Amino acid sequence: MRGTFCFQQSVPSLATLAEITINMSDNQTYFSNLKCRECGRLYAKEAIHICEFDFGPLEADYDYARIAGCLNREVIASRPQSMWRYRELLPIDGEPTVGAQVGFTPLVRADRLARHLGVDELYIKNDTVNYPTLSFKDRVVSVALSRARELGFQVVACASTGNLANSVAANAAAAGLTSYVLIPANLEKSKIVASLVYGTQVIGIQGAYDQVNRLCSEIAGKYGWGFVNVNLRPYYAEGSKSMGFEIAEQLGWKIPRHTVVPMASGSLLTKIHKAYKEFIKVGVLEEAPFSVHGAQASGCSPISEAKKKNTDIVKPVSNPQTIVKSLAIGTPADGYYALRSMAQTGGSAEDCTDEEVLRGIRDLAEYAGIFAETAGGVTVACARKLIDSGKIPRHESIVLCITGHGLKTQEAIADHCGEPRVINPSLREFEALVANDSAVQTTA
Amino acid sequence: MPIQVRIPAPLRKLTNEQEIVTTEGASIADVLANLNAAHPGLFERICDENGNVRRFVNIFVNDEDIRFQQEKATPVKEGDEISIVPAIAGG
Incomplete structure (x- = not known):
């Protein structure tokens, strides 16, 4: 049935060919219909999310031939700096009416963190400053x-x-x-x-x-x-693709050799993979090898465990135990597809302890000036493991996806950053306080 | 008291739009077979060609996921409540 239309009279939400033809001829949109990821049955663009025949997730499908005819680097670069500059590859019919300013967060070259981790070329996709709520x-x-x-x-x-x-x-x-x-x-x-x-x-x-x-x-x-x-x-789910589109554009219209992505349901990783593939498909990017890698916290790592065991069966975690609450999904709906994306791109998965998460948060803050929530600590910690184990070669380009701001999870790190040194407003007390600081000794 | 099964919206066309149906059986496998007898077509929607519960379907007995119990062999008894829930994305 893959890729075919289905015309069961008893299922009113299924699209008719006529409906789909109308949608595809509409100049406003290149988003044609919903499609079951398992069996390929097509559905109308309604508020539905699973296939009625096999419970497979429905995914937006596009008229890629038309998109290839009108979307290119110049067109994209001429548009406002938001996620909607990739409008043709996002699933709405008209213009965005909510969040038109979202996205186009910085891609930061992090040379000090690169040296700390022992790699040549490292970038942070910094969604800690995404608008308006500081996460992807x-x-x-x-x-x-x-x-x-x-x-x-x-x-x-x-x-x-x-x-x-x-x-x-x-x-x-x-x-x-x-x-x-x-x-x-x-x-x-x-x-x-x-x-x-x-x-x-x-x-x-x-x-x-x-x-x-x-x-x-x-x-x-x-x-x-x-x-x-x-x-x-x-x-x-398709909104996550914009992170991948932006990474490729901001890197000078190329895909990083390695992208490390935190995994909860696994959806973000699959969508970054899809974004890279779509840019190649419509001719915005040239074909090049790339790998997407997944990162989880050890207290809830069903996808990482499956990857390490080389199985596509994601065993649910009944009682997640980790400080990384934003990734604590024991039954990850997109785990299977995340595993498939990693397998198709030669990617790997890792997981890390809560202690390693805290170190990851501090490394990112101290060496790149970016304060991430706990999920960001997971990404950094797992990237370190992938680098140290040789799964990510040290001389190849790496992008770490940092998805949320540290101010959101201060409780996790608050007791691990030290305390401010408090004195009276007195020059004598200040001089005594910093007398042994290396900064003072250097400049004295 | 029979066993109550909560039917997800996408399958209600097969149950005359009933949200809750009653059935009986000693295990999830029994329940699925009996459901299919009363509402033909339900089984193949919930289970794959090998008879296993599909990858994207979750079944709960009194709020406990059968994957943490004995899968389709999970025992059930009168008065139990069973929910069939599609997998959904994270947040």
């Missing part, structure tokens, strides 16, 4: 809420480990949409406050993220709400 989730939410408006939703919602809740709350507020965010009740306080402040309805669930996820899956169709990571998932 603004990318997915911008697409999901723009599409939610096109589909007529007035209320939007999500299951979240924190960052997504922040972004849905903020972007919904700006767009005038009502929002509900469902989170594990024990999230970091700063992530809870950073949702509440926007006036969203925050529902704390006494349970792990996977239980929140399950609840959302069961209520998604009940109230006519647009759940960004349930019934709007095919649109939402």
